[in-house]
Amino acid sequence: xxxxxxxEKLLSVxxxxxxxxxxxxxxxxxxxxxxxxxxxxxxxxxxxxxxxxESIKGFTADLNxxxxxxxxxxxxxxxxxxxxxxxxxSGREYGNKLVFGAGTxxxxxx
Amino acid sequence: DAGVTQSPTHxxxxxxQHVTLRCSPISGHKSVSWYQQVLGQGPQFIFQYYxxxxxxxxxxxxxxxxxxxxxxxxxxxxxxxxxxDSALYxxxxxxxxxxxxxxxxxxxxxxxxxx
Numbered sequence: 001x002x003x004x005x006x007x008e009k010l011l012s013v014x015x016x017x018x019x020x021x022x023x024x025x026x027x028x029x030x031x032x033x034x035x036x037x038x039x040x041x042x043x044x045x046x047x048x049x050x051x052x053x054e055s056i057k058g059f060t061a062d063l064n065x066x067x068x069x070x071x072x073x074x075x076x077x078x079x080x081x082x083x084x085x086x087x088x089x090s091g092r093e094y095g096n097k098l099v100f101g102a103g104t105x106x107x108x109x110x
Numbered sequence: 111d112a113g114v115t116q117s118p119t120h121x122x123x124x125x126x127q128h129v130t131l132r133c134s135p136i137s138g139h140k141s142v143s144w145y146q147q148v149l150g151q152g153p154q155f156i157f158q159y160y161x162x163x164x165x166x167x168x169x170x171x172x173x174x175x176x177x178x179x180x181x182x183x184x185x186x187x188x189x190x191x192x193x194x195d196s197a198l199y200x201x202x203x204x205x206x207x208x209x210x211x212x213x214x215x216x217x218x219x220x221x222x223x224x225x
Contacts (some may be wrong), residue, residue: 043219095166098214
């Protein structure tokens with residue numbers, strides 16, 4: 001079964017502190033992992049995907065197949081990073097539909 | 111381009127009624143997917159259409175149906191509404207059939223309230 005778990009509903013950090021948003025997954029096959037972000041009053045948008053191995057807005061995420069994790073990290077949080085973050089997975093075995101976690105609210109305090 | 115558009119923005123219905131939600135994809139996009147987002151949860155996949163054919167269906171009852179038109183716009187229909195159908199319904203479009211290489215672009219959603 002496909003499942004994405006984001007254990008924290010809310011993560012609150014101070015500006016300049018490191019950020020790690022946790023994501024664990026369960027999947028039979030070869031999953032593709034994504035992070036989506038929703039800023040206040042904006043629509044859901046793709047932040048990054050593991051196949052691109054890119055850094056977007058200073059965020060990175062490494063797929064750890066041994067631990068079935070895809071944690072999102074940023075070394076120095078900024079106030080504009082405050083948003084709702086969703087981890088998601090998809091895979092060819094399941095028709096490439098996106099399966100989302102429940103989301104984590106990130107609050108960056110000044 | 112305004113991006114993916116959805117109508118209406120908000121909708122209030124009573125139990126047992128029927129509802130139709132509409133989605134217009136980004137110009138040139140041929141794939142549309144529908145998601146239900148209940149308060150406090152992430153989006154849950156309902157349907158996926160590509161080139162007017164159903165390509166995937168999530169774990170939803172037969173009360174939920176959808177279709178894609180020749181212009182690639184899409185409708186989601188829900189019959190015999192239940193209180194539990196109250197949610198934000200999201201539409202997403204992509205250039206080709208969804209895959210890891212084809213980004214899905216989301217619309218603003220339709221907020222459905224069932225009383």
